[in-house]
Amino acid sequence: MEIINRITYKPSPVNGGYTDTILNVDLSEGAISPVGLPPQFKDTYVGGRGYALKLIWDGTTAETRYDSPENILVMAGGPLCSEPWFPGSGKFIIGTISPLTDTFIDSNIGGHFAPLLKLCGFDALAVTGIADRDVVLIVDADAGVIELAEAPSFGEEIDEGALTYGDALIKEVNNGLLDENVAATTTGIGAVNTRFGIVNSLFYDRRRERLRAKQAGRGGTGTVMRRKGLRGVVVRANAARLKANQPVNEKGVKAAGAGLKQVISKVDPKQLRLGAWGTTGLVEYMDKFHILPVENYQYGQDERAKKVFGDIFEKRYFGHQFPDGCYTGCNLACAKGAEDVLLEHGPWAGKRVGIDGPEYETAGAVTAMGIFDPQFVMEFNWYCDQYGLDTISMGVTAAFLMECFQRGYLTTEDVGYPLDWGNVESVDRLLQETARGEGFGKICGQGVLRSKDWVAKRYAAGTGKNKAAVLDELNKFAMEVKGLEFSMYGTKESLAQQGGYGFALKGPQHDEAWLIFIDQVYKELPTFEDKAKALKWFPLIRTWFNAVGLCKLPWIDVRHPEAAETDNPAQNRPTLAYYVDYINATTGSDKNLQDILDDSERLYLLQKMINLRHGKGTRESDRIPLRAMGPAFINEYESRSEHYEQWLNDHSGGKAIPPDPADRLELLIQLRQEAYERLCDAVYSEKGFRPDGVPLPETLERTGLLDKQAADLLSRYDIVDERRKLSN
Numbered sequence: 001m002e003i004i005n006r007i008t009y010k011p012s013p014v015n016g017g018y019t020d021t022i023l024n025v026d027l028s029e030g031a032i033s034p035v036g037l038p039p040q041f042k043d044t045y046v047g048g049r050g051y052a053l054k055l056i057w058d059g060t061t062a063e064t065r066y067d068s069p070e071n072i073l074v075m076a077g078g079p080l081c082s083e084p085w086f087p088g089s090g091k092f093i094i095g096t097i098s099p100l101t102d103t104f105i106d107s108n109i110g111g112h113f114a115p116l117l118k119l120c121g122f123d124a125l126a127v128t129g130i131a132d133r134d135v136v137l138i139v140d141a142d143a144g145v146i147e148l149a150e151a152p153s154f155g156e157e158i159d160e161g162a163l164t165y166g167d168a169l170i171k172e173v174n175n176g177l178l179d180e181n182v183a184a185t186t187t188g189i190g191a192v193n194t195r196f197g198i199v200n201s202l203f204y205d206r207r208r209e210r211l212r213a214k215q216a217g218r219g220g221t222g223t224v225m226r227r228k229g230l231r232g233v234v235v236r237a238n239a240a241r242l243k244a245n246q247p248v249n250e251k252g253v254k255a256a257g258a259g260l261k262q263v264i265s266k267v268d269p270k271q272l273r274l275g276a277w278g279t280t281g282l283v284e285y286m287d288k289f290h291i292l293p294v295e296n297y298q299y300g301q302d303e304r305a306k307k308v309f310g311d312i313f314e315k316r317y318f319g320h321q322f323p324d325g326c327y328t329g330c331n332l333a334c335a336k337g338a339e340d341v342l343l344e345h346g347p348w349a350g351k352r353v354g355i356d357g358p359e360y361e362t363a364g365a366v367t368a369m370g371i372f373d374p375q376f377v378m379e380f381n382w383y384c385d386q387y388g389l390d391t392i393s394m395g396v397t398a399a400f401l402m403e404c405f406q407r408g409y410l411t412t413e414d415v416g417y418p419l420d421w422g423n424v425e426s427v428d429r430l431l432q433e434t435a436r437g438e439g440f441g442k443i444c445g446q447g448v449l450r451s452k453d454w455v456a457k458r459y460a461a462g463t464g465k466n467k468a469a470v471l472d473e474l475n476k477f478a479m480e481v482k483g484l485e486f487s488m489y490g491t492k493e494s495l496a497q498q499g500g501y502g503f504a505l506k507g508p509q510h511d512e513a514w515l516i517f518i519d520q521v522y523k524e525l526p527t528f529e530d531k532a533k534a535l536k537w538f539p540l541i542r543t544w545f546n547a548v549g550l551c552k553l554p555w556i557d558v559r560h561p562e563a564a565e566t567d568n569p570a571q572n573r574p575t576l577a578y579y580v581d582y583i584n585a586t587t588g589s590d591k592n593l594q595d596i597l598d599d600s601e602r603l604y605l606l607q608k609m610i611n612l613r614h615g616k617g618t619r620e621s622d623r624i625p626l627r628a629m630g631p632a633f634i635n636e637y638e639s640r641s642e643h644y645e646q647w648l649n650d651h652s653g654g655k656a657i658p659p660d661p662a663d664r665l666e667l668l669i670q671l672r673q674e675a676y677e678r679l680c681d682a683v684y685s686e687k688g689f690r691p692d693g694v695p696l697p698e699t700l701e702r703t704g705l706l707d708k709q710a711a712d713l714l715s716r717y718d719i720v721d722e723r724r725k726l727s728n
Contacts, residue, residue: 001149001172004135005030011121011141011237017079017245017586018042022051023122025137025148027228028069028129032146034122042123044704046547047078049106050603051124052095056104057606057709059128062613066099066195066220067227069130075185075233076124077114079587081549082244083329086257086582087264088551090115090327092201094185098219098506099195100393100447101483103614104607105219105506108546110326110335111201111212112183119237119244131229138173141237142181151231161386162188162222166202166232167211173234178204178211181239186232187222190387193437194445196397196485197222197388212337213356214326217390218509219484226388241328245586252585260554260578261331267558268332274557277310278318278336279360284309286364289521290640291490293368295421296399297479297627298636300490304372308363312374317341317355332554338378345379345428348386355382358391364488365395369402370421380431387435393447396485398430400448400478401440401455409459409474415440448480476632481624482507482616491628494520496531499679502624503535505607511546513538514556518570525570532682537571543600548583555579602703608695609705613713619680619693629672637665644668692717 012019012034020042024033045054052074059072077092092114098105117125120141127137134151153159154168166186167178174182183203191197199216216222247253268274273281283305286292290300306312317338324335337356343349358381366377384391398419404410405419412418416439417426433441443451452474460467479486484507491497497520500513510516515534518524525531545552560574573593580593591599611617630644631637637644638661648657648664651671658664684691688699694717700706 001136001152003147003149005032005148007032007146008144009034009121009146010144011119012036013121014118014244014246016248016588018047019118019121019123021122022124022126023139023146025125025127026129027127027131027135027148027230030131030148032148034146037123042079044602046544046599046603047123048076048081048091048093048549049095049543049546049607051076052093052106053104053603053606053610055124055126056095056097057610060097062615064097065102066097066224067130068097070128071097071224073127073221073224073228073230074124075114075117077118078123078547078549079245080582082115082118082241083247083253083257083586084241084327085254085329086550087260087330087332087554088326089329089549090325091545091549091551092117093546094199094216094221096219096221096224097614098221098483099223100220100449100485101507101616103482103616104610105221105484106546107199107216107218107221108511109199109201109216110214110551112180112203112327113185113201113233113235114549115241115244115327116181116183116235116237119239120235125233127228127230129228134229134231136169136231137233139233139235140173141235141239160189162186162191162198162200162388163202163211163213163386166200166213169232170202170211170234174236180204180206182234182236184232184234185225186388187225188386188388188435190384190389190435190445191222191226193441194389194434195220195223195447195450196390196393196445197224197226198384198390199225200385200388208337208339208354210354212335213385214335215385215390217361217392218487219506220390222388247586248588249585252581256578256581256585257329260575263560263575264332264554264558267561271559272557273310274332274334274553275323276318277314278324278334278357280308280313280336280358280363281310282360283363283367285517285521286360286489290493291516291520293364293399293486293488293490295370296368296396296403296477297486297490298403298477298633299639300492302367302372305367307372308367308374308377313358316374317378326551330551330554332551332558334553341378341382343379343382344375345424346383346432348383353382356385357381361488362391362395365391365399368395368399368488369427371424371427372422373424376424376428380427383431383435389431389435392487393485394431394434394444396479397444397448397451398427401430401444401451403477404455404474409455409470414458447483448478448485449483452478452480476626478625479627480507482621484508486628489514489516491516491624492630495675495679496525496534498624498628498676499531499535499683500538501628502622502676502680503683504539505604505611508624508628511552512542514542522570528678528682531679532686534570535679535683536686537597540597540600540604541571541576543604544596547600547603550579598703602705605695605700605703605705609700609710609713612694612717617693618717619684619691622680622693624676626669626673629676630668631665632669634662634665637661637668
């Protein structure tokens with residue numbers, strides 16, 4: 001490899017979960033700069049998502065787009081990332097300005113990369129600029145060297161894949177070896193040709209004797225990485241993992257971790273069985289309660305769904321394998337994988353590969369295209385990882401285009417082949433074309449928002465219809481908000497989850513507010529007030545997980561037996577007590593749960609301000625497609641007519657219910673839309689926002705965010721802070 005720049009350095013030591021140092025890399029200049037942070041930085045911005053938000057708030061403007069040189073790609077863990085004594089501690093985030101939403105996006109990812117980056121002396125990596133050729137970054141704590149080098153080539157078949165390239169790159173850097181002290185982030189050819197490219201986090205699994213992969217899937221982080229010319233990042237550190245955070249109170253960390261591990265071992269086998277099935281076990285639950293996305297979210301249940309239940313994946317792919325965690329010490333072990341899977345489709349057909357996953361979201365992306373084949377779920381999973389494509393955005397965009405085909409907005413001539421529900425051959429072809437930027441894949445690779453505009457323009461031109469009118473029809477079933485595709489939960493029967501998607505700052509991704517189980521299944525949010533309060537509280541606690549470097553599943557998907565005895569079982573506060581103990585023991589703080597929520601609210605509001613700056617922060621941006629509220633077309637209504645008729649009887653408020661099904665559908669839509677608008681009013685009030693979704697000055701001031709930049713931004717929305725006006 002040709003070295004572009006090389007510096008020697010001494011890794012900053014970890015103390016209480018932090019190194020207080022970040023690594024800045026400017027690819028335009030080829031510059032490498034370790035930068036120390038003041039002590040108050042971590043107190044204010046915590047880590048992970050918080051660090052990314054602050055760096056991007058300060059370093060970008062309203063004009064910054066994903067491909068702007070000043071756009072920043074941040075990889076950051078947090079103070080609780082990197083501790084085998086505590087479950088789920090390998091998480092980090094990748095944050096940037098998104099190619100899909102044109103505002104801040106961050107995606108949560110597991111593996112060993114962030115723990116090793118911290119052992120290399122850095123709490124975060126921040127990359128700016130655009131290289132004039134493909135490059136790789138190597139951070140080697142053992143040698144005390146950081147290198148920026150021209151990306152090596154290993155041949156076309158290897159180079160196009162995130163998985164194959166990462167394997168070859170690590171061996172190139174690490175004397176031909178794979179081991180647990182080296183990890184990498186890479187992406188593939190799909191990230192070059194689409195707006196929803198992912199970043200893979202690659203780490204060595206000594207029991208499987210191969211690299212495993214976890215993904216930062218949402219919002220196009222991999223697309224930004226490849227646009228910058230960054231082909232991969234390798235980190236190496238041969239240091240002890242136990243006590244890697246150098247906690248202030250070692251005994252406290254061990255006690256908190258032991259307590260949570262005990263709950264997981266006792267409870268998970270009786271609840272969701274994540275240790276056996278991974279998150280594929282959710283398919284059965286979602287199908288049972290009409291939540292599984294089928295044929296672009298038209299339906300929530302299908303008799304074919306049993307073919308892709310969790311037990312099928314356990315028997316065919318997972319059952320004889322090892323316990324799998326994203327990081328050392330996690331006994332939830334839900335990161336499933338399979339070995340020696342024979343591929344049947346695509347250019348790798350006939351080859352045997354190891355496959356990591358699938359997660360529930362990938363299975364749901366496949367059922368959204370009307371396919372119920374576990375083998376194709378596995379292959380779809382592998383090809384998307386290899387090419388660097390988000391399985392959610394790929395599946396939802398394909399499903400939208402398939403419905404356009406079904407409803408006559410696209411023809412075989414437009415696509416080049418039929419896009420029928422359940423057509424594996426067509427979906428595989430579309431996947432391959434999308435990854436390579438060929439044929440109709442060029443349209444699919446733009447995501448739902450932009451492909452919707454293409455379809456409307458083409459259909460209007462061919463029929464003489466008004467494009468705006470066509471867009472109104474497409475908007476009914478185009479499953480995106482703010483430019484991001486919906487993750488895989490049908491929300492027709494959960495007003496709380498409708499809000500969870502609509503108000504989500506990054507777009508409709510469940511990691512900000514996954515309320516569908518506690519609302520629709522457990523019925524734990526019965527009142528309007530309950531839903532509004534949950535839509536403030538849950539995004540805040542979830543923001544904290546993404547700031548400190550922890551997985552949420554041991555908290556949200558493994559309910560502590562004592563939670564039922566509390567005032568709010570859905571919050572699972574007995575488990576949250578372990579997390580409070582963990583942060584205090586690690587950092588030496590003395591926080592309670594409310595302190596944690598206050599820290600998170602500051603970060604949440606900072607993200608809201610970035611959205612406002614980029615034009616995605618008002619009520620208009622929080623509106624959701626009709627299909628997210630209820631049936632958009634008569635076929636959906638008639639598929640559950642008895643259910644919807646009962647709902648109308650219960651919620652019509654004395655209005656006469658018309659006899660004609662089409663008129664009943666119209667009334668149902670009206671009532672659902674009215675409920676969502678009332679929810680907006682209630683949630684904005686709960687969060688301290690105006691009715692248009694803009695934060696009030698006193699809300700920002702209370703969290704210490706009302707600086708000049710924030711005040712200037714609010715002034716654009718006709719907000720005048722009289723106290724600041726007088727003081728100036």
